[in-house]
Amino acid sequence: MRYYDFALAPNPRRVNLFLAEKGLVIDTVEINLRGGGQFEADFRARNPQAMVPCLELDDGSVLGETMAICRYLEVQHPEPNLFGRDAREVGFIEMWNRRAEIEGFLPAADALRNEGERFHGRALAGPRDYPQIPQLVARGKARAAAFLADLDAHLAGREYVAVERFTMADINAWVTVEFAARVRVEPHAEQADLRRWYAALAARPAFKALPPAPPPA
Ligand SMILES: N[C@@H](CCC(=O)N[C@@H](CS)C(=O)NCC(=O)O)C(=O)O
Structure with missing residues:
Protein backbone atom coordinates (compact mmCIF):
# COMPACT_ATOMS: atom_id res chain seq x y z
CA MET A 1 0.00 0.00 0.00
CA ARG A 2 1.33 3.43 -0.92
CA TYR A 3 -0.12 6.81 -0.03
CA TYR A 4 0.27 9.85 -2.32
CA ASP A 5 0.30 13.05 -0.31
CA PHE A 6 1.04 16.77 -0.48
CA ALA A 7 1.32 17.81 3.13
CA LEU A 8 0.48 21.48 2.52
CA ALA A 9 -2.79 20.82 0.69
CA PRO A 10 -6.04 20.69 2.65
CA ASN A 11 -7.48 17.40 1.42
CA PRO A 12 -4.32 15.42 2.20
CA ARG A 13 -4.19 17.20 5.56
CA ARG A 14 -7.51 15.57 6.43
CA VAL A 15 -6.02 12.14 5.67
CA ASN A 16 -2.81 13.00 7.49
CA LEU A 17 -4.68 13.91 10.66
CA PHE A 18 -6.73 10.72 10.37
CA LEU A 19 -3.54 8.64 10.00
CA ALA A 20 -1.86 10.38 12.93
CA GLU A 21 -4.90 9.97 15.19
CA LYS A 22 -4.93 6.26 14.29
CA GLY A 23 -1.19 5.97 14.82
CA LEU A 24 -0.78 4.63 11.28
CA VAL A 25 2.43 5.01 9.30
CA ILE A 26 2.16 4.18 5.59
CA ASP A 27 4.69 4.24 2.79
CA THR A 28 4.18 7.79 1.47
CA VAL A 29 5.13 9.59 -1.75
CA GLU A 30 4.94 13.39 -1.74
CA ILE A 31 3.49 14.78 -4.98
CA ASN A 32 4.58 18.40 -5.26
CA LEU A 33 1.43 20.12 -6.50
CA ARG A 34 3.24 23.45 -6.72
CA GLY A 35 5.70 21.96 -9.18
CA GLY A 36 3.02 20.20 -11.26
CA GLY A 37 3.84 16.75 -9.86
CA GLN A 38 0.19 15.70 -10.24
CA PHE A 39 0.58 15.93 -14.03
CA GLU A 40 3.72 13.84 -14.33
CA ALA A 41 3.18 10.78 -16.51
CA ASP A 42 3.97 8.21 -13.86
CA PHE A 43 1.47 9.64 -11.37
CA ARG A 44 -1.24 10.24 -13.97
CA ALA A 45 -0.91 6.69 -15.24
CA ARG A 46 -1.73 5.57 -11.71
CA ASN A 47 -4.33 8.22 -11.01
CA PRO A 48 -5.96 9.82 -14.09
CA GLN A 49 -7.81 12.18 -11.72
CA ALA A 50 -4.45 13.92 -11.16
CA MET A 51 -5.26 14.74 -7.55
CA VAL A 52 -4.06 13.91 -4.08
CA PRO A 53 -4.71 12.28 -1.74
CA CYS A 54 -4.86 8.81 -3.22
CA LEU A 55 -3.97 5.37 -1.97
CA GLU A 56 -2.45 2.67 -4.15
CA LEU A 57 -3.56 -0.71 -2.85
CA ASP A 58 -1.46 -3.86 -2.94
CA ASP A 59 -3.40 -5.12 -5.99
CA GLY A 60 -2.36 -1.97 -7.90
CA SER A 61 -5.78 -0.31 -7.85
CA VAL A 62 -5.87 3.32 -6.78
CA LEU A 63 -8.38 4.71 -4.33
CA GLY A 64 -9.04 8.44 -4.55
CA GLU A 65 -11.22 10.77 -2.44
CA THR A 66 -10.27 11.72 1.09
CA MET A 67 -13.31 10.19 2.75
CA ALA A 68 -13.06 6.94 0.76
CA ILE A 69 -9.41 6.56 1.80
CA CYS A 70 -10.20 7.18 5.46
CA ARG A 71 -13.17 4.81 5.41
CA TYR A 72 -11.08 2.10 3.76
CA LEU A 73 -8.41 2.44 6.45
CA GLU A 74 -10.96 2.58 9.25
CA VAL A 75 -12.23 -0.87 8.22
CA GLN A 76 -8.69 -2.22 8.31
CA HIS A 77 -7.78 -0.39 11.53
CA PRO A 78 -10.99 0.03 13.50
CA GLU A 79 -9.45 1.55 16.64
CA PRO A 80 -9.62 4.28 17.68
CA ASN A 81 -13.01 4.50 16.01
CA LEU A 82 -13.45 7.75 14.06
CA PHE A 83 -16.55 7.06 11.92
CA GLY A 84 -19.08 5.91 14.51
CA ARG A 85 -19.89 2.91 16.67
CA ASP A 86 -23.68 2.84 16.32
N1 LIG B 1 -12.68 15.35 -3.77
C1 LIG B 1 -11.25 15.13 -3.62
C2 LIG B 1 -10.54 16.43 -3.91
C3 LIG B 1 -9.04 16.27 -3.96
C4 LIG B 1 -8.36 17.59 -4.29
O1 LIG B 1 -9.00 18.58 -4.67
N2 LIG B 1 -7.02 17.60 -4.12
C5 LIG B 1 -6.25 18.77 -4.41
C6 LIG B 1 -5.33 19.09 -3.25
S1 LIG B 1 -6.25 19.63 -1.84
C7 LIG B 1 -5.39 18.50 -5.63
O2 LIG B 1 -4.93 17.39 -5.82
N3 LIG B 1 -5.15 19.52 -6.46
C8 LIG B 1 -4.40 19.36 -7.65
C9 LIG B 1 -4.53 20.54 -8.56
O3 LIG B 1 -4.94 21.60 -8.11
O4 LIG B 1 -4.18 20.38 -9.73
C10 LIG B 1 -10.95 14.57 -2.23
O5 LIG B 1 -11.79 14.74 -1.33
O6 LIG B 1 -9.92 13.94 -2.01
Whole structure:
Protein backbone atom coordinates (compact mmCIF):
# COMPACT_ATOMS: atom_id res chain seq x y z
CA MET A 1 0.00 0.00 0.00
CA ARG A 2 1.33 3.43 -0.92
CA TYR A 3 -0.12 6.81 -0.03
CA TYR A 4 0.27 9.85 -2.32
CA ASP A 5 0.30 13.05 -0.31
CA PHE A 6 1.04 16.77 -0.48
CA ALA A 7 1.32 17.81 3.13
CA LEU A 8 0.48 21.48 2.52
CA ALA A 9 -2.79 20.82 0.69
CA PRO A 10 -6.04 20.69 2.65
CA ASN A 11 -7.48 17.40 1.42
CA PRO A 12 -4.32 15.42 2.20
CA ARG A 13 -4.19 17.20 5.56
CA ARG A 14 -7.51 15.57 6.43
CA VAL A 15 -6.02 12.14 5.67
CA ASN A 16 -2.81 13.00 7.49
CA LEU A 17 -4.68 13.91 10.66
CA PHE A 18 -6.73 10.72 10.37
CA LEU A 19 -3.54 8.64 10.00
CA ALA A 20 -1.86 10.38 12.93
CA GLU A 21 -4.90 9.97 15.19
CA LYS A 22 -4.93 6.26 14.29
CA GLY A 23 -1.19 5.97 14.82
CA LEU A 24 -0.78 4.63 11.28
CA VAL A 25 2.43 5.01 9.30
CA ILE A 26 2.16 4.18 5.59
CA ASP A 27 4.69 4.24 2.79
CA THR A 28 4.18 7.79 1.47
CA VAL A 29 5.13 9.59 -1.75
CA GLU A 30 4.94 13.39 -1.74
CA ILE A 31 3.49 14.78 -4.98
CA ASN A 32 4.58 18.40 -5.26
CA LEU A 33 1.43 20.12 -6.50
CA ARG A 34 3.24 23.45 -6.72
CA GLY A 35 5.70 21.96 -9.18
CA GLY A 36 3.02 20.20 -11.26
CA GLY A 37 3.84 16.75 -9.86
CA GLN A 38 0.19 15.70 -10.24
CA PHE A 39 0.58 15.93 -14.03
CA GLU A 40 3.72 13.84 -14.33
CA ALA A 41 3.18 10.78 -16.51
CA ASP A 42 3.97 8.21 -13.86
CA PHE A 43 1.47 9.64 -11.37
CA ARG A 44 -1.24 10.24 -13.97
CA ALA A 45 -0.91 6.69 -15.24
CA ARG A 46 -1.73 5.57 -11.71
CA ASN A 47 -4.33 8.22 -11.01
CA PRO A 48 -5.96 9.82 -14.09
CA GLN A 49 -7.81 12.18 -11.72
CA ALA A 50 -4.45 13.92 -11.16
CA MET A 51 -5.26 14.74 -7.55
CA VAL A 52 -4.06 13.91 -4.08
CA PRO A 53 -4.71 12.28 -1.74
CA CYS A 54 -4.86 8.81 -3.22
CA LEU A 55 -3.97 5.37 -1.97
CA GLU A 56 -2.45 2.67 -4.15
CA LEU A 57 -3.56 -0.71 -2.85
CA ASP A 58 -1.46 -3.86 -2.94
CA ASP A 59 -3.40 -5.12 -5.99
CA GLY A 60 -2.36 -1.97 -7.90
CA SER A 61 -5.78 -0.31 -7.85
CA VAL A 62 -5.87 3.32 -6.78
CA LEU A 63 -8.38 4.71 -4.33
CA GLY A 64 -9.04 8.44 -4.55
CA GLU A 65 -11.22 10.77 -2.44
CA THR A 66 -10.27 11.72 1.09
CA MET A 67 -13.31 10.19 2.75
CA ALA A 68 -13.06 6.94 0.76
CA ILE A 69 -9.41 6.56 1.80
CA CYS A 70 -10.20 7.18 5.46
CA ARG A 71 -13.17 4.81 5.41
CA TYR A 72 -11.08 2.10 3.76
CA LEU A 73 -8.41 2.44 6.45
CA GLU A 74 -10.96 2.58 9.25
CA VAL A 75 -12.23 -0.87 8.22
CA GLN A 76 -8.69 -2.22 8.31
CA HIS A 77 -7.78 -0.39 11.53
CA PRO A 78 -10.99 0.03 13.50
CA GLU A 79 -9.45 1.55 16.64
CA PRO A 80 -9.62 4.28 17.68
CA ASN A 81 -13.01 4.50 16.01
CA LEU A 82 -13.45 7.75 14.06
CA PHE A 83 -16.55 7.06 11.92
CA GLY A 84 -19.08 5.91 14.51
CA ARG A 85 -19.89 2.91 16.67
CA ASP A 86 -23.68 2.84 16.32
CA ALA A 87 -26.39 4.23 14.06
CA ARG A 88 -26.65 7.54 15.90
CA GLU A 89 -22.92 8.18 15.83
CA VAL A 90 -22.56 7.13 12.18
CA GLY A 91 -25.44 9.41 11.20
CA PHE A 92 -24.23 12.52 13.01
CA ILE A 93 -20.60 12.05 11.99
CA GLU A 94 -21.65 11.69 8.35
CA MET A 95 -23.91 14.74 8.60
CA TRP A 96 -21.09 16.93 9.88
CA ASN A 97 -18.55 15.48 7.46
CA ARG A 98 -20.82 16.50 4.60
CA ARG A 99 -21.66 19.90 6.06
CA ALA A 100 -18.02 20.75 6.63
CA GLU A 101 -17.11 19.76 3.09
CA ILE A 102 -20.11 21.19 1.23
CA GLU A 103 -20.84 24.32 3.26
CA GLY A 104 -17.32 25.27 4.35
CA PHE A 105 -14.50 23.54 2.52
CA LEU A 106 -15.78 23.80 -1.08
CA PRO A 107 -16.82 27.47 -0.72
CA ALA A 108 -13.33 28.26 0.67
CA ALA A 109 -11.83 26.43 -2.32
CA ASP A 110 -14.01 28.52 -4.65
CA ALA A 111 -12.73 31.69 -3.00
CA LEU A 112 -9.09 30.57 -3.23
CA ARG A 113 -9.07 29.23 -6.76
CA ASN A 114 -11.17 31.85 -8.52
CA GLU A 115 -8.86 34.70 -7.56
CA GLY A 116 -5.31 35.59 -8.60
CA GLU A 117 -2.74 34.35 -11.06
CA ARG A 118 -1.76 31.17 -9.30
CA PHE A 119 -4.95 29.35 -10.26
CA HIS A 120 -5.52 31.16 -13.53
CA GLY A 121 -7.28 28.64 -15.80
CA ARG A 122 -7.16 26.12 -12.95
CA ALA A 123 -10.27 27.08 -11.02
CA LEU A 124 -10.99 23.45 -10.22
CA ALA A 125 -8.53 20.74 -9.22
CA GLY A 126 -8.29 17.77 -11.53
CA PRO A 127 -7.24 16.87 -15.05
CA ARG A 128 -9.37 19.50 -16.85
CA ASP A 129 -8.75 23.23 -17.03
CA TYR A 130 -11.60 25.56 -16.12
CA PRO A 131 -11.51 29.36 -16.21
CA GLN A 132 -11.92 31.37 -13.05
CA ILE A 133 -15.29 32.93 -12.22
CA PRO A 134 -14.39 36.02 -10.15
CA GLN A 135 -17.92 36.31 -8.69
CA LEU A 136 -17.34 33.05 -6.82
CA VAL A 137 -14.68 34.68 -4.64
CA ALA A 138 -17.07 36.84 -2.59
CA ARG A 139 -19.73 34.14 -2.50
CA GLY A 140 -17.20 31.53 -1.38
CA LYS A 141 -15.95 33.77 1.44
CA ALA A 142 -19.50 34.57 2.55
CA ARG A 143 -20.47 30.89 2.62
CA ALA A 144 -17.29 29.88 4.47
CA ALA A 145 -17.94 32.65 7.03
CA ALA A 146 -21.52 31.41 7.42
CA PHE A 147 -20.22 27.90 8.07
CA LEU A 148 -17.92 29.22 10.80
CA ALA A 149 -20.82 31.10 12.38
CA ASP A 150 -23.05 28.01 12.28
CA LEU A 151 -20.27 25.86 13.73
CA ASP A 152 -19.69 28.37 16.55
CA ALA A 153 -23.39 28.31 17.44
CA HIS A 154 -23.46 24.51 17.29
CA LEU A 155 -20.41 24.16 19.54
CA ALA A 156 -21.97 26.08 22.45
CA GLY A 157 -21.92 23.60 25.32
CA ARG A 158 -20.22 20.94 23.19
CA GLU A 159 -16.68 19.64 23.25
CA TYR A 160 -16.80 17.94 19.85
CA VAL A 161 -18.65 18.50 16.59
CA ALA A 162 -20.73 15.39 15.94
CA VAL A 163 -20.97 13.27 19.08
CA GLU A 164 -19.60 13.26 22.61
CA ARG A 165 -16.10 12.24 21.56
CA PHE A 166 -13.45 13.11 18.97
CA THR A 167 -14.30 11.82 15.47
CA MET A 168 -13.64 12.32 11.78
CA ALA A 169 -16.19 15.15 11.86
CA ASP A 170 -13.81 17.12 14.08
CA ILE A 171 -10.96 16.54 11.62
CA ASN A 172 -13.07 17.68 8.68
CA ALA A 173 -14.44 20.74 10.42
CA TRP A 174 -11.01 21.70 11.81
CA VAL A 175 -9.27 21.48 8.43
CA THR A 176 -12.14 23.50 6.96
CA VAL A 177 -11.58 26.29 9.51
CA GLU A 178 -7.82 26.13 8.90
CA PHE A 179 -8.35 26.24 5.13
CA ALA A 180 -10.79 29.16 5.31
CA ALA A 181 -8.02 31.23 6.92
CA ARG A 182 -6.17 31.01 3.60
CA VAL A 183 -8.85 33.25 2.13
CA ARG A 184 -8.87 35.40 5.28
CA VAL A 185 -12.09 34.00 6.65
CA GLU A 186 -11.27 33.50 10.32
CA PRO A 187 -13.19 32.99 13.56
CA HIS A 188 -14.33 36.33 14.96
CA ALA A 189 -13.23 37.41 18.44
CA GLU A 190 -16.75 36.80 19.74
CA GLN A 191 -16.96 33.25 18.31
CA ALA A 192 -15.65 31.89 21.60
CA ASP A 193 -16.95 28.35 21.25
CA LEU A 194 -15.42 27.93 17.82
CA ARG A 195 -12.10 29.28 19.10
CA ARG A 196 -12.15 27.05 22.20
CA TRP A 197 -12.83 23.92 20.14
CA TYR A 198 -10.26 24.86 17.47
CA ALA A 199 -7.54 25.47 20.09
CA ALA A 200 -8.35 22.26 21.97
CA LEU A 201 -7.92 20.20 18.80
CA ALA A 202 -4.77 22.08 17.83
CA ALA A 203 -3.25 20.94 21.13
CA ARG A 204 -3.72 17.24 20.30
CA PRO A 205 -0.41 15.54 19.39
CA ALA A 206 -1.63 14.61 15.89
CA PHE A 207 -2.53 18.21 15.11
CA LYS A 208 0.67 19.59 16.63
CA ALA A 209 2.71 17.30 14.39
CA LEU A 210 1.08 18.64 11.21
CA PRO A 211 3.36 20.98 9.23
CA PRO A 212 2.02 24.56 9.30
CA ALA A 213 -0.57 25.40 6.66
CA PRO A 214 0.42 27.89 3.96
CA PRO A 215 -0.22 31.57 4.86
CA PRO A 216 -3.22 33.46 3.43
CA ALA A 217 -3.17 33.82 -0.35
N1 LIG B 1 -12.68 15.35 -3.77
C1 LIG B 1 -11.25 15.13 -3.62
C2 LIG B 1 -10.54 16.43 -3.91
C3 LIG B 1 -9.04 16.27 -3.96
C4 LIG B 1 -8.36 17.59 -4.29
O1 LIG B 1 -9.00 18.58 -4.67
N2 LIG B 1 -7.02 17.60 -4.12
C5 LIG B 1 -6.25 18.77 -4.41
C6 LIG B 1 -5.33 19.09 -3.25
S1 LIG B 1 -6.25 19.63 -1.84
C7 LIG B 1 -5.39 18.50 -5.63
O2 LIG B 1 -4.93 17.39 -5.82
N3 LIG B 1 -5.15 19.52 -6.46
C8 LIG B 1 -4.40 19.36 -7.65
C9 LIG B 1 -4.53 20.54 -8.56
O3 LIG B 1 -4.94 21.60 -8.11
O4 LIG B 1 -4.18 20.38 -9.73
C10 LIG B 1 -10.95 14.57 -2.23
O5 LIG B 1 -11.79 14.74 -1.33
O6 LIG B 1 -9.92 13.94 -2.01
